[in-house]
Amino acid sequence: MEVVRMKKIFLALLLVICISSPLYAAQSTIVDVDGKACMGDDKSRKQTEQAAMADAKRRAAEFTLTYLKSETQVKHFELEKDLLSAYSNAQVKIIQQLESSWYKDPSAGDCYKTKLKAEVIPDEKAMKSAAKDNADDLNAPLRVSLWTDKGEYKKGDKIKVYLKGNKPFYASVLYKDVKGAVLQLLPNPYRADNYFNGGVVYELPSGNDRYELEISPPFGEENIVVYASTSPVGELDLAAAGSVYQVKTKDAGEKTRAVNIKAKTDGKGAGAAEFYEGKAAVKTRN
Numbered sequence: 001m002e003v004v005r006m007k008k009i010f011l012a013l014l015l016v017i018c019i020s021s022p023l024y025a026a027q028s029t030i031v032d033v034d035g036k037a038c039m040g041d042d043k044s045r046k047q048t049e050q051a052a053m054a055d056a057k058r059r060a061a062e063f064t065l066t067y068l069k070s071e072t073q074v075k076h077f078e079l080e081k082d083l084l085s086a087y088s089n090a091q092v093k094i095i096q097q098l099e100s101s102w103y104k105d106p107s108a109g110d111c112y113k114t115k116l117k118a119e120v121i122p123d124e125k126a127m128k129s130a131a132k133d134n135a136d137d138l139n140a141p142l143r144v145s146l147w148t149d150k151g152e153y154k155k156g157d158k159i160k161v162y163l164k165g166n167k168p169f170y171a172s173v174l175y176k177d178v179k180g181a182v183l184q185l186l187p188n189p190y191r192a193d194n195y196f197n198g199g200v201v202y203e204l205p206s207g208n209d210r211y212e213l214e215i216s217p218p219f220g221e222e223n224i225v226v227y228a229s230t231s232p233v234g235e236l237d238l239a240a241a242g243s244v245y246q247v248k249t250k251d252a253g254e255k256t257r258a259v260n261i262k263a264k265t266d267g268k269g270a271g272a273a274e275f276y277e278g279k280a281a282v283k284t285r286n
Helices: 045-070 079-088 124-129 252-256
Strands: 002-006 027-038 091-105 111-119 144-148 163-164 169-176 182-186 200-206 211-215 221-229 240-241 242-247 272-283
Touching: 027 045, 027 091, 045 091, 045 272, 079 124, 079 252, 111 272, 144 252, 144 272, 163 169, 163 221, 169 252, 221 252
Parallel strands: 002 211
Antiparallel strands: 027 111, 027 272, 091 111, 144 163, 163 200, 169 182, 169 221, 182 242, 221 272, 240 242
16 A cells, blocks of 8 residues: 655534635536638638637537526526526637638638637626535536545545546545645546546545555645546546656646546537536645
């Protein structure tokens, strides 16, 4: 059993890990979407490309609203109202440009089309309202809770971390120490499966894990981070580090958002992936 040296942890709110940024701001929806535009007589090629990108972002926002109405099956009127309000005022961030090309349209002439992976980020205030009393609602957007076995640790203590989602999800769990080094706790070389059922409490380490989380210096503020999605999360650039992995990717948040979105089973176009990022501020001391 390998010991992963970690630090003393303080948690608040009945052992639920405190999120350094608001919980509701960590929830979003990721979609693969197409956009197109034609030059006509009034646009340059660059302006046409920008118009196609804008068209794709508009479609992403519209598709997400449709997804929320049809796929999440929200029954509670106030919750549905808050969610639709949050996504009606959403921001759209481009994660990846998957495809792009110019083509000739018989009637419109030179046109440009693109396919984007985009993150639709809901309004923070409205999501805060929607999150009230709905943490375990299967029909609400994905939400993952984190907590530990106790609220305070001394040097040499071993930490147990727990996570629970309101619906089935995939996740990567990272630990960032005071010096900025990042380890991936899950998946790891001995526990490759990162799929979790909803409503079930999972423990880290457990099962096939071959590490222990032991408190040790240097001390300071550190973080445990979970990146979770209803579709498989994007893979990080990793290096072997015993029973866990060292994360070499500079921006893990962006890379994990490159989720593998599954096509809808009814054949009516692409689906969507709900995404959740939770970050636990961890204080350590001697």
